[in-house]
Amino acid sequence: MMPGTRNISLHRGLIMEQYDIFESTQNNQFDCVQENQLNDVEQDYIINLALAILTHRHTPGRSLTKPEDTAHYLQMLLAENKREVFGVLFLDNQHHILSFEKLFFGTIDSASVYPRIIVQRGLELNTAAVIAVHNHPSGLTEPSHADKQITQKIKEALALVDVRLLDHFIVTTLGTYSFAEHGLI
Numbered sequence: 001m002m003p004g005t006r007n008i009s010l011h012r013g014l015i016m017e018q019y020d021i022f023e024s025t026q027n028n029q030f031d032c033v034q035e036n037q038l039n040d041v042e043q044d045y046i047i048n049l050a051l052a053i054l055t056h057r058h059t060p061g062r063s064l065t066k067p068e069d070t071a072h073y074l075q076m077l078l079a080e081n082k083r084e085v086f087g088v089l090f091l092d093n094q095h096h097i098l099s100f101e102k103l104f105f106g107t108i109d110s111a112s113v114y115p116r117i118i119v120q121r122g123l124e125l126n127t128a129a130v131i132a133v134h135n136h137p138s139g140l141t142e143p144s145h146a147d148k149q150i151t152q153k154i155k156e157a158l159a160l161v162d163v164r165l166l167d168h169f170i171v172t173t174l175g176t177y178s179f180a181e182h183g184l185i
Contacts, residue, residue: 051076063096071178075171078135084111086134088118093128108137113150115157122163130158132168141170141177151179
């Protein structure tokens with residue numbers, strides 16, 4: 001596989017699962033296309049098309065209705081980065097997306113995250129709630145002690161200005177971890 005290409009099996013599975021698509025249940029133009037029939041350029045095109053569709057479904061003004069959809073979207077955006085990237089989904093009081101921004105970039109095993117910057121940007125956008133996300137290039141979805149500490153600091157900083165931290169996702173190519181689902185928020 002060429003540098004910069006993505007694992008099409010992972011993304012195909014995520015898309016199929018995310019949108020409850022079952023193979024061979026609908027007659028469409030892609031029924032007969034197999035992953036091994038596509039070259040790297042064609043695979044990248046399909047992945048970019050899927051990302052464009054997911055991005056459209058997560059554009060400003062859209063409401064987040066399913067946590068698993070959001071987790072899969074964030075996973076597709078960040079999971080394959082070779083260094084840690086920390087981003088934030090800024091939401092209004094109806095959980096409509098105001099913006100998604102990658103705010104902090106780190107190394108292969110850490111990123112410096114500053115709650116003050118998240119609060120500042122949230123105030124600029126007049127946000128009511130946020131969802132934090134970062135990737136683990138190692139592939140491990142379990143949060144570190146530092147992940148738990150920064151999540152608590154972000155939650156406390158946002159609470160001072162009446163903004164709620166709804167969740168913090170850790171994403172990898174193998175899966176996602178939700179702090180909210182595990183009772184850590």
